[in-house]
Amino acid sequence: MTTEGHIAALERRHQELERQIEQERGHLTPDDLKIAALKRKKLEVKDELTRITAPA
Incomplete structure (x- = not known):
């Protein structure tokens, strides 16, 4: 899978969560x-997104 x-x-996973x-709140x-x-x-998903998209 590409970056x-x-x-x-x-x-998509973040939005689904x-x-x-x-x-559930409803x-x-x-x-x-x-x-x-x-x-x-x-x-966890947001942290991974941040890690992947953060400049090196």
Whole structure:
């Protein structure tokens, strides 16, 4: 996978995690542990995106 393809895949994953977080928040009784886990995954993806796109 090219760097551009990898970045695009990470961006899509980041957006999907945000969608899942918002969906969980919309429940009558949101699962706080699930939301926290999704946020951690989202942060990991963002950190990887930052690492890949940061100038050397």
